[in-house]
Amino acid sequence: MVAIVIVSHSARLAQGAAELARGMAGPDVPLAAVGGLDLPDQPLGTDAALIQKAIESVYQPDGVVVLMDLGSAILSTEMALEALPPEQRERIALCEAPLVEGALAAAVQSRLGASLAQVLAEARGALAPKAAQLGLVPPDQSAVTAAVPAGPALTLELAVRNRLGLHARPAARLVQTAGQFAGADVHLRNVTAGRGPVSAKSINAVATLGVRQGQIVEITAAGLEAEAALAALQRLADDNFGDVDEPAPPAERVVARPTVTSGEAGSLLGLPVSPGIALGPARLFQPAVLAIPTHRIDNPQAEWDRLLAALERTRAQIQAARTAVAQRTDRYAAAIFDAHLLFLDDEALRGPARAAIFDERLNAAAAWQRAVDSVSAAYQALDDDYLRVRAADVADVGRQALLNLSNGHSPAPLTQAGIVVAGDLSPADMAALDPSLVMGVCTAYGGPTSHAAILARTLGVPAVAGLGPGLLAVAEGTVLLMDGATGQVWPEPAAALAADYVRRAEAERSTKAAALAASAAPAVTRDGRRIEIAANIGSVADAQAALAAGAEGVGLFRTEFVFLDRRAAPDEEEQYAIYRAAAAGLEGRPVIIRTLDAGGDKPLPYLDLGPEANPFLGWRAVRVCLDRPEFFKVQLRAIVRAAAEFPVRVMFPMVATLGEWRQARDLLAEARAETAARGLPVPASLETGIMIEIPAAALRAKQFAAEVDFFSIGTNDLTQYVMAAERGNPRVAALADSFHPAVLDLIGRVAQAAHGLGKWAGVCGEFAGDPLAVPLLVGLGIDELSMSAPAIPRAKAIVRDLEAGRLGDLVERALAAETAADVRALARQAVRSNP
Amino acid sequence: MTISRDAVVDWIKAFADVIAVNKDYLTELDAAIGDADHGANMHRGFQAVLTKLPTVADKDIGTLFKTVGMTLVSTVGGAAGPLYGTFFIQLGSATTGKLELTMADWQAALEAGVNGVVMRGKANPGDKTMVDALIPALGAFKAASASNAALPAALRDAAQAAEQGMLATTPWVARKGRASYLGERSAGHQDPGATSSHLLLKAAADTWADNSGNVG
Numbered sequence A: 001m002v003a004i005v006i007v008s009h010s011a012r013l014a015q016g017a018a019e020l021a022r023g024m025a026g027p028d029v030p031l032a033a034v035g036g037l038d039l040p041d042q043p044l045g046t047d048a049a050l051i052q053k054a055i056e057s058v059y060q061p062d063g064v065v066v067l068m069d070l071g072s073a074i075l076s077t078e079m080a081l082e083a084l085p086p087e088q089r090e091r092i093a094l095c096e097a098p099l100v101e102g103a104l105a106a107a108v109q110s111r112l113g114a115s116l117a118q119v120l121a122e123a124r125g126a127l128a129p130k131a132a133q134l135g136l137v138p139p140d141q142s143a144v145t146a147a148v149p150a151g152p153a154l155t156l157e158l159a160v161r162n163r164l165g166l167h168a169r170p171a172a173r174l175v176q177t178a179g180q181f182a183g184a185d186v187h188l189r190n191v192t193a194g195r196g197p198v199s200a201k202s203i204n205a206v207a208t209l210g211v212r213q214g215q216i217v218e219i220t221a222a223g224l225e226a227e228a229a230l231a232a233l234q235r236l237a238d239d240n241f242g243d244v245d246e247p248a249p250p251a252e253r254v255v256a257r258p259t260v261t262s263g264e265a266g267s268l269l270g271l272p273v274s275p276g277i278a279l280g281p282a283r284l285f286q287p288a289v290l291a292i293p294t295h296r297i298d299n300p301q302a303e304w305d306r307l308l309a310a311l312e313r314t315r316a317q318i319q320a321a322r323t324a325v326a327q328r329t330d331r332y333a334a335a336i337f338d339a340h341l342l343f344l345d346d347e348a349l350r351g352p353a354r355a356a357i358f359d360e361r362l363n364a365a366a367a368w369q370r371a372v373d374s375v376s377a378a379y380q381a382l383d384d385d386y387l388r389v390r391a392a393d394v395a396d397v398g399r400q401a402l403l404n405l406s407n408g409h410s411p412a413p414l415t416q417a418g419i420v421v422a423g424d425l426s427p428a429d430m431a432a433l434d435p436s437l438v439m440g441v442c443t444a445y446g447g448p449t450s451h452a453a454i455l456a457r458t459l460g461v462p463a464v465a466g467l468g469p470g471l472l473a474v475a476e477g478t479v480l481l482m483d484g485a486t487g488q489v490w491p492e493p494a495a496a497l498a499a500d501y502v503r504r505a506e507a508e509r510s511t512k513a514a515a516l517a518a519s520a521a522p523a524v525t526r527d528g529r530r531i532e533i534a535a536n537i538g539s540v541a542d543a544q545a546a547l548a549a550g551a552e553g554v555g556l557f558r559t560e561f562v563f564l565d566r567r568a569a570p571d572e573e574e575q576y577a578i579y580r581a582a583a584a585g586l587e588g589r590p591v592i593i594r595t596l597d598a599g600g601d602k603p604l605p606y607l608d609l610g611p612e613a614n615p616f617l618g619w620r621a622v623r624v625c626l627d628r629p630e631f632f633k634v635q636l637r638a639i640v641r642a643a644a645e646f647p648v649r650v651m652f653p654m655v656a657t658l659g660e661w662r663q664a665r666d667l668l669a670e671a672r673a674e675t676a677a678r679g680l681p682v683p684a685s686l687e688t689g690i691m692i693e694i695p696a697a698a699l700r701a702k703q704f705a706a707e708v709d710f711f712s713i714g715t716n717d718l719t720q721y722v723m724a725a726e727r728g729n730p731r732v733a734a735l736a737d738s739f740h741p742a743v744l745d746l747i748g749r750v751a752q753a754a755h756g757l758g759k760w761a762g763v764c765g766e767f768a769g770d771p772l773a774v775p776l777l778v779g780l781g782i783d784e785l786s787m788s789a790p791a792i793p794r795a796k797a798i799v800r801d802l803e804a805g806r807l808g809d810l811v812e813r814a815l816a817a818e819t820a821a822d823v824r825a826l827a828r829q830a831v832r833s834n835p
Numbered sequence B: 001m002t003i004s005r006d007a008v009v010d011w012i013k014a015f016a017d018v019i020a021v022n023k024d025y026l027t028e029l030d031a032a033i034g035d036a037d038h039g040a041n042m043h044r045g046f047q048a049v050l051t052k053l054p055t056v057a058d059k060d061i062g063t064l065f066k067t068v069g070m071t072l073v074s075t076v077g078g079a080a081g082p083l084y085g086t087f088f089i090q091l092g093s094a095t096t097g098k099l100e101l102t103m104a105d106w107q108a109a110l111e112a113g114v115n116g117v118v119m120r121g122k123a124n125p126g127d128k129t130m131v132d133a134l135i136p137a138l139g140a141f142k143a144a145s146a147s148n149a150a151l152p153a154a155l156r157d158a159a160q161a162a163e164q165g166m167l168a169t170t171p172w173v174a175r176k177g178r179a180s181y182l183g184e185r186s187a188g189h190q191d192p193g194a195t196s197s198h199l200l201l202k203a204a205a206d207t208w209a210d211n212s213g214n215v216g
Ligand SMILES: Nc1ncnc2c1ncn2[C@@H]1O[C@H](COP(=O)(O)OP(=O)(O)OP(=O)(O)O)[C@@H](O)[C@H]1O
Pocket: A009, A045, A046, A070, A071, A072, A073, B030, B034, B035, B037, B038, B039, B041, B042, B077, B078, B079, B080, B081, B083, B117, B120, B121, B122, B123, B128, B129, B130, B131, B176, B177, B178, B179, B191, B192, B193, B194
């Protein structure tokens, strides 16, 4: 670690600054404060001899950064330096950074294991966030880092809602997003805890802010891309930093319990990690054997290249694991690996390793190991259990890279079904296990918040962690009974106990199936008209939630999330993997994928959409896609491929004219032909529809109905366009009411037009899930209602209570009504009189 | 004519007395364009030097000067600490092992000392610092000895040049040290460091010019 010396005329000031720095970076950073004269009346001033002693007391081969106040502090420090041996002198840097800010920044950076140059750079940049905070651009910013273009600094303050705060996954998303903007200097500060600012582009720096749920963070961006960076980060925050609300792990903030706790007779008690009962033979998981040689090397460049090659191999492996997991679960679980990928690139690991190789001529494995150890120790030192677990992430990545470097033996793959028994499992180990063979997972160490635990939960594998080293005495093949819900594990269980548990497991399975069947039962009106109730989703994870809520399919899969917050467009493989994963999660139910609906309100850097005065009337959605056919066809090919395997439908947003529809349809045909030409499977037929959002399309529904397979009425936008009032503007928002008879009138015409030509019409949008709207829409002839998952059970119940044949009267009166309020009143009566 | 070890000690003691007498004056000067501590700093430093002198009474002149320098470094506290500290340490290096100094020895020592101050503080002539007294003094001493002047005359020339240099600092704007933070407002005040430097060289001239037996 780089040592820090603070020199001031005032001993108290130096000590105060040191105290602040320690408070932030922890007690491990070698830090010395020196000031005043060593005389009885303690006069202000500086003393070269004292400074020399202070430097000697904390001297580190990694280097020393000396921060000083002014005047004689500089002269005395220079004098002190001259008294030190030359080989030490060249590892000591005098830094002009402001004393307090510089000391904090330097200490934090040092604690992350950064090199002398990095610590210096960090200290020198320490005024930028302060200047930004004050709304000033630091005058010397361009001098400090030429790469950061000058520009006003912008800030964004937000509360972190994620249950576990900004831990590795959300932190990784944040760093990834910030990192996409090379032209923006992005800093993050934990306002609540008074930590930071730190660079938002370093995963380690961000994590050390220790941001917990409910805390306020401030994001500051300066430079040409500041605005775009902040916009992307705001969206990320709106998206909860990409975190789904995972079920609360049974014991939060428990790191490890490496002691054997005996449960009832002959059982081991661990931490319940992932529920489920399993009975099967133990399969001992042998971790890879690693020997790390330490020796001097002659050719540092060759050694560094070897390390880089190993890191690249590691990256490829992690990406493969990520893809494997993404196919089995959702992108959130897969994002665990994103954090791992970021660690691979983090200068906090690479910098010290590079320094050790070039400056100390250490071999790559030892240099890397040391860097990994120091970063993981930095996490270990934090006063936050959750962050301490991240030490394991760093260690995992470090180990994987070492394996690649030392040609160590990879763990033997699982060849027979059973319960995996291990000391601990890394997410990569977990991902590598054959899901068809893993009945359960028991580990001696680790806890419910580890990434492997999160993976086990998302993969639905019963798991118990922290069973203690006693677990490792279990012999290969020993029969284990485990209950992931209680954390109990019985080696060689009594036959009666095993039978009892197997019965319980069976019973659990059947109650769950029954509950699912009930919620999944179709919504049929009393007089036998079936209304399809589907869900709107915006991510792969949503698909599962939709299913659990009883959705009969997905009526609207918004694909914007695939495209936002990134520098380059997602490629076909990535899109295919996502669409496929969503469709697979629906267990055979249909999904309607809506092609990209982006415009000036959701800028995508790679499309150059540019800001628009009126994005909702501008160049957006299918209009953009038709102007960028090659870009559009990437998405269409990915959809075609997913449709070859699953019941996928596709629809185009913002269609106003028949010409647009035909162009889009033709591009889809091209995409299909191109896919087939590559020898990839294509669906026999692909149901293709349009969204009805633009009044022009609604009014010409008859013409469209002759060519499309279905309509999906987007009531949010349709209402805004019909009423010419946007819902975001409080002064006119009341006008944009979907209950207005004008809107209902159009919906009814669209449904009739569709039915006239044997097509079907659905409604997606909040209106479809509004309990008062359901009788109206059913009465107007709508065949499918697609809504957010939580609205589904209620909507189903309402449909089941309706008498479709008697809704004509309601519809007639609603269409004859004058105001939205009148329509609501009528609908209320209808719901009440329809008990 | 040489300067004996005792004469050197006398000079240091005499200067300590001069500082004690001028302590408030120097502080006043520093109050105008600095932090009002130059007199106190110098006084504290040279009082500490006085208590150290007996420990090196039987050592060579080089050791004596170095001890003065090291003591100043740890007791003056302000910029004058490392600056005069360096000055005396350089004097010491130039006179290592010597028990008396010839005129040439002193010239070489003074040159090393002044160079040390310039090296340490990186001040240029005209920056309104002690350098503005020291450099003319060194020049005058060299010129005098080049024209075969006797030591007392050369010392007096040096002290007078230092005084001229000191007075010249008054209208200048400071570009080094605390006073530089005042910018234009530092003009119109005499630099305290240049003043103490003048006193130092004047003490040398006064001490070594009277033929009291120390100088022979
Ligand atoms: N860089 C420098 N080079 C030469 N002389 C300097 C330099 N900085 C200050 N001085 C001299 O030091 C004198 C002030 O000495 P003093 O002991 O009061 O230090 P100070 O300025 O209070 O110290 P500090 O830098 O600790 O505040 C100035 O009048 C000036 O002659």
